[in-house]
Amino acid sequence: MNNCHLLLLLIGALLLPINNVLALPHPMQARQAPATGDVAGGTWQIVGNTGVNAMHIFVSAPNKIILIDKLENNLIKQASGQPAVSTEWNLDTNEIRILDVTSDTFCSAGSWLGNGTMLHTGGDNGNNFLAAGQQTLRFYDPAVGNWVEMVGLMGSKRWYPTMLSLANGKALILGGSIGGTGLNRAEINNPTYTIWPPTDGVTPDPEVQFQFLIDTLPYNLYVMLHLVPNSENKNLIFVLANQQSILYDLDTATIVKNYPTIAVQRTYPQTGTSLILPLYPETNYLTxxxxxxxxxxxxxLSVAEASCGRMDLNAAEPVWTMDDFGGLPRVMPDSVILVNGEILFLNGAGTGYAGFRKGKKTNPLWANDNPTFNPVLYNPTTKIYAKMNPSSIARMYHSVATLTPDGSVFVAGSNPQGNVETEVLYPTEYRAEIYSPPYLLTGASRPTIVTIDGYIVNQGRIPITYGNTASIVVQLPKTEVISFTAAIIHHGFVTHSTHMGQRYVGLVVKEAYSDATTADQYILTIELPPNPTIIAPGPSYIYVLNNNFPCVKGVEVLLN
Structure with a gap:
């Protein structure tokens, strides 16, 4: 980030009201509940209250999650007295801290920059309390601990855009509409993209026209974007909107490949979810x-789609291979890549589409209904789904889920109405849950990472470099059968079933030997990804597994 932005972040830190710096227990703080479920299907535990509905979410630190809502009548207040829009969740204490937001964040997007700052943009019109958010840039630096905003900076309005971390450490900001809508329309369509930081580091570059976002109307909001690995360090982007998908060279602004259409609508408001399956060096990062x-x-009243499509992006003749999505129809699902490389699909509805309820709360017609309480666990190697134990909470429109550093899944949100409502069938949902997958529940010993390249863990992000090796010291009882593997995971930014930038990359364990100087300690040498197209620069987490059981906690690194 340029010096101007850094100065603004530092000023923002100095101006924070003291009541926003402290963790604030408050009347809405729910008690931690007993866990339900079992080893075979995982357990659910209600762990507290988020204070704001979790429309957007990202992991900001090893024990912190940032939640962002839209402007609505949440009971907790910012220092200004207006309802809170954003909170920080502490995974260790299950407490929240209120963050300051001055612009409208409704239906925005986010992405990590290579320097370790979260970039967030887009939103709605604002009101007497909040400035318009559509052209606002927001920065969240964990070292500062609050939002710093540049209202009205960007060249055009964006509502429902998608963002993506790029190989050059910058972020792509693509598409959206210039105003709120269900289905997009030509008169409010924004068929452009831009990249931040700009060429001169300060003034936004001219926006680039993107015909694909005209061709895919009206289903071109929150499009699916993924950085595609390559050996030339190109910013090659997979883009899917409506039922169409392309491979796009961002560096030359050209379409490289047109992929086959996929059956059924998959983008907002008939929302599906997408991900790049885990990448492994032994398969030459098959994508x-x-x-x-x-x-x-x-x-x-339409029943949701019970299918998934899977496609090799580099095949000579790519084709979608379809399956039954574990037999559960689901619109608005979330897809979370777990530490062992399996995929957890959860949340969503069995009927309808993304949108608010129709009519009054005394006689509502829900745009999405029949909540899908059961997650399914997908093994990408065997291509088998397993139905997991259900949550007791409906998670539909405006709900989220993300992997946490300890290998569990944080689940929050759901608000299928235009404002805070509690005395209805599907209320504004403030309860947060932790889902523990089976791999956390067997009682098997789990490695503990002690240091990486000599840096003691949990004392800040550890710098690592593409193409290098890293030395990792782990503790594990030497009575265990030892079979170490490792991975690096970027958790991304999550909203509306869109997991922006989520990435899993397996790491080669070149060497693992017992440390003769310390009991129950091992020293591993791992190979890091060869280039930034495999996993984008910025903050990620390194995990070590033993016999497929993840370490006690992943370690945050800054990859460049």
Missing amino acids: EVMVCGGQKEFEI
């Missing part, structure tokens, strides 16, 4: 995209 769920019709 497969997976797109799951969605909806055939823009119709409230």
Whole structure:
């Protein structure tokens, strides 16, 4: 980030009201509940109250999650007295801290920059309390601990854009509309993209026209974007909107490849989810995209889609291979890549589409209904789904899920109405849950990472470099059968079933030997990814596993 932005972040830190710096227990703080479930299907535990509905979410530190809502009548207040829009969740204490937001964040997007700052942009019109958010840039630096905003900076309005971390450490900001809508329309469509930071580091570059976002109307909001690995350090982007997908060279602004259409609508408001399946060096980073769920019709009573498509992006003749999505129809699902490389699909509805309820709360017609309480666990190697134990909470429109550093999944949100409502069938949902997958529940010993390249863990981000090796010291009882593997995971930014930038890369363990100087300690040498197209620069987490059981906690690194 340029010096101007850094100065603004530092000024913002100095101006923070003291009541926003402290963790604030408050009347809405829910008690931690007993866990439900079992080893075979995982457990669920309600762990507290988020204070704001979790429309957007990202992991900001090893024990912190940032939640962002839209402007609505949440009970907790900012220092200004207006309802809170954003909070920080402490994974260790299950407490929240209120953050300051001065612009409208409704239906925005986010992405990590290579320097370790979260870039967030877009939103809605604002009101007497909040400035318009559509052209606002927001920065979250964990070292500062609060939002710093540049209102009105960007060249055009964006509502429902998508963002993506790039190989050059910058972020792509693509598409959206210039105003709120269900289905997008030509008169409010924003078929452009821009990149931040700009060429001169300060003034936004001219926006680039993107015909694909005209061709895919009206289903071109929160499009699916993924950085595609390559050996030339190009910013090659997989883009899917409506039922169409392309490979786009961002550096030359050209379409490299047109992929086959996928059956059924998969983008907002008939929302599915997508991810790049885990990448492994032993397969030369074979790159497969997976797109799951969605909806055939823009119709409230329509049953959601029970299918997934999977495609090798570099095949000579790419083709979508379809399956039944574990047999559960699901619109608005979330896809979370777990530490062992399996995929957890959760949240969503069995009927309808993304949108608010129709009519009054005394006689509502829900745009999405029949919540899908059961997650399914997908093994990308065997291509088998396993139905997991259900949550007790409906997680539909405006709900989220993310992997946490300890290998569990944080689940929050759901607000399928335009404002805070509690006395209805599907209320504004403030309860947060932790889902513990089976791999955390067997009682097997889990490695503990002690140092990486001599840096003691949990004392700040550890710098690592592409193409290098790293030395990792772990503790594990020497009575265990030892079979170490490792991975690096970027958790991304999550909203509206879109996991922007989420990435899993397996790491080669070149060497692992017992440390003769310290009991129950091992020294591992791992190979880091060869270039930034495999996993983008910025903050990620390194995990070590033993016999497929993840370490006690992943370690945050800054990869450059």
